Amino acid sequence: MSAHILLVDDEPGLREAVQAYLEDSGFLVRVASNAREAWQLLEQITPDLVITDVMMPQVSGFEFLKQMRTDDRFVSLPVVFLTAKGMTSDRIAGYQAGCDGYLSKPFDPDELVAIVENLLIRRNVQANSNAANAAEITDLAGQLAEIKALLKQKPSIVTTPAPIKIEFTPREQSVLELVVEGLMNKEIAKRLGTTIRNVEKYVSRLFSKTGTGSRTELVRYALQHGLVT
Incomplete structure (x- = not known):
C-alpha cells in the first residue's frame, strides 16, 4: 500500500x-x-x-x-x-x-x-518493534499471572516429587528465586544491580538446565523439585 x-x-x-x-x-x-x-x-x-x-x-x-x-x-x-x-x-x-x-x-x-x-x-x-515489544509484554504478563496462581498452590506443589540436585551458580540461583517471586526481567536486573540482557542470559540458562521453555514452566519445576526455599 x-x-x-x-x-x-x-x-x-x-x-x-x-x-x-x-x-x-x-x-x-x-x-x-x-x-x-x-x-x-x-x-x-x-x-x-x-x-x-x-x-x-x-x-x-x-x-x-x-x-x-x-x-x-x-x-x-x-x-x-x-x-x-x-x-x-x-x-x-x-x-x-x-x-x-x-x-x-x-x-x-x-x-x-x-x-x-x-x-x-x-x-x-x-x-x-513496538508491536513485537507489546506482544512480548502481553505474553510475559500472562506468564506472571500463571506464576502467581502457582504460588498460591505452593504448599501442595512442593509436596510431590522429592528435591533434585541441579548445579546453579549463585547468580543463577538468585535469578531463579526472583523469577519464582514473579518479578519481571527489568525488576530482577534492578534488584541484582545488573543489566536486563544479563538477566535474559541467566533465565535462558535456567531454562536449559531445567528443561523448561517458559517462566511458568520454570516456576512450576522449581517449586515441584524444591529448587527454591
Whole structure:
C-alpha cells in the first residue's frame, strides 16, 4: 500500500510541482494551502508523513508542528520542513521544534523523495518493534499471572516429587528465586544491580538446565523439585 503524505505550502506552483513529483514516485498526496486547512485534513485521515512549508501566513510551519507535537495522535508523525531559509540557526530551530527533516528551497526533488522514503522506513521499523515489544509484554504478563496462581498452590506443589540436585551458580540461583517471586526481567536486573540482557542470559540458562521453555514452566519445576526455599 502506498504511503499517504500531507503536503502543506502556500505557494500554488511549488505545491503542485511537489505533489506531482511525489505522486510520480508512488505516494498518495493530499495538499493544503495553510496550516489551518492542513489541520482539518489531519483530523480526517492521519497521513504517514507531513511535508510543510515554514513561512506561511497566519500560522507558521513551526506553530503547526508544535500543535502536532502536543496532540497524542500526531506526536510521532514524521515531519519534513520546506523553507526558503537556509541559515543554520533556522535549521536548529526546526529540529528543536521536532521536525525530522529539513530542506531549503530550491531543493532537488530526488533528495526530498530520499528523505521521505528514509523516514517512512524508520517509522515502519519502529512500529514493528513496538508491536513485537507489546506482544512480548502481553505474553510475559500472562506468564506472571500463571506464576502467581502457582504460588498460591505452593504448599501442595512442593509436596510431590522429592528435591533434585541441579548445579546453579549463585547468580543463577538468585535469578531463579526472583523469577519464582514473579518479578519481571527489568525488576530482577534492578534488584541484582545488573543489566536486563544479563538477566535474559541467566533465565535462558535456567531454562536449559531445567528443561523448561517458559517462566511458568520454570516456576512450576522449581517449586515441584524444591529448587527454591
